[in-house]
Amino acid sequence: MNVPNSFRTGPDENGHFGIFGGRFVAETLMPLILDLQTAYEDAKADPAYKAEMEAGLKHYVGRPSPLYFAERFTEHLGGAKIYFKREELNHTGSHKVNNVLGQILLARRMGKPRIIAETGAGQHGVATATLCARYGLKCVVYMGAVDVARQAPNVFRMKMLGAEVVPVKSGSSTLKDAMNEALRDWVTNVHDTFYCIGTVAGPHPYPAMVRDFQSIIGHETREQMLEAEGRLPDSLIACIGGGSNAMGLFHPFLDDPSVKIWGVEAAGHGIPSGQHAASLTGGRPGVLHGNRTYLLMDDDGQIAEAHSISAGLDYPGIGPEHSWLHDTGRATYISATDQEALNAFQLVSKLEGIIPALEPAHALAKVIELAPTLPKDHLMVVNLSGRGDKDIPQVAEILGTKI
């Protein structure tokens, strides 16, 4: 594989990152995707749009999010100096809102009064419902029936915010099926509906657009680390379902070769069990949901059901740019099991007074493994992409506590 001069120039005009990405959608959606691309290009060049974004991020989302030195966690592990990028402090409790703000402002520019979204853990659904409430837009969220059951607090939040939550019972009743159903809605309601995709996947321009909106995480981290330590971090680590929080952190650092990049997929019950959601570790390139990327599937090309304790990582694919970073070797992808994530969830709660969501608990699990092997002057940033309030009922049940 040729190593490019820059890792930050993709995708090409057809939405390709190497062989990954593209626009694999039904003809009905093709004109909509082309319209979206034009509208996004126009918006990017418009100072009014930029100003509206900046104001929203500052006054509504609460940015910048802090870069916090996790002192007791660092001491406990006895190696690398660990910083948390505190995306869980954003309004709505995760990084998802960064992207949703960008897309909702775009939907307003395009004159689309109806917003649809898919959601796994419910964080993207909550962020979408929130901004639809803020701007008076109709909101329909598709969520797998299994996820509706295990993320009850977020379902209630979305309904409080005025969104309609549609439980999806087809297939495995999780995130991939929610995405199928959202695409079916979009193909049916082409004239008034904007599809707000929650991650760096889907047909072009979504992977690039969502990455752009999330890149504020990495840009802030860069400035904050320079201010705190006078230099760039030595490593970045983030969990990956579709991979938007990770891409947001990674992208501004891709051309800094001194910065080591780790992505953490969900290993579920362990890769050998076959019950996991680690597309890069356990999958191969294929085509689903509008893009070519690494996918979990069988030998006939039938998509496999992913498994993870975390509803937000329970997806058999991954954003195409991650697939490309994997193949080029710029980023290293590892995985954490359900049990490792649960352990990290509890440890970080006790040591730092921060209850992480089960999703970033996967990244924290690998920090627990990696940090002790690294020198004390190694600066490591972990993206604390969401807070764990939504996971309390599920974790309590697993730990055998009745609440």
Added chain:
Amino acid sequence: MSPRFEARFKACAAEGRAALVTFITAGDPDRETSLALLKALPAAGADIIELGVPFTDPMADGPAIQAAGLRALKAGQTLAKTIEMVREFRKDDATTPLVLMGYYNPVYIYGVDRFLKDAKEAGVDGLVVVDLPPEEDGELCLPALKAGLAFIRLATPTTDDKRLPAVLANTAGFVYYVSIAGITGAATPDADRVKQAVARIKRHTTLPVAVGFGVKTPTQAAEIAGGADGVVVGSALIDALRATLGEGDTATPATVPAVTSLVSALAQAVRGARRAAAE
């Protein structure tokens, strides 16, 4: 390019009528029943056959075809077995055009070149691959044309005049007009609007235009047939099939006849359509 399409559309036109295009899912509810049904379709009045390739995530399909695909997969259907079904079908039928319809991933994993070779040899005439728009022609459309298989494109209500030439550029066999913005088997198309849309497409191409998505009854089929070269019926056949299934979605003696009798009724309606219009 696959002479079977041309011959069949010409024959239908000579009878002053549209072609009836029937869709079933390969392997639904099991391989034997599905093969028996496939073989029975031409005699029941199907002019062209679309054989659905099951996929776990059929984004453009409604509940009926989604369920059919899952039944087939559960019974062990694969793309290789579907191609094998076509080979069996061709032993008795050398003239009915047959189209494989599905999604790209199973083909991509099978291997494009190997797939085109095997499909062509088995007697497949054309392909409809829902998630390959003209923007991705390099993937399968151009290699298929080179291999002598028609790549049948979907044109939809959102395909405007500006975009139509791109959609039609590498199309062969016929054009499949998707009569509604939506999924298969959902809303009912409006016959007058469909007629206008077909006329619009015909200003851009000499290929026959078949119309599908949402055509369920013989009456609807006749209406649509009045303004198109072909009418496609899928979900309604799948519904008829499903209604006969026993416990655990197993076939019963009623399964094949239920579908073929609906096909006969549809064929009769389509055959009557232009005659009625002419009288």
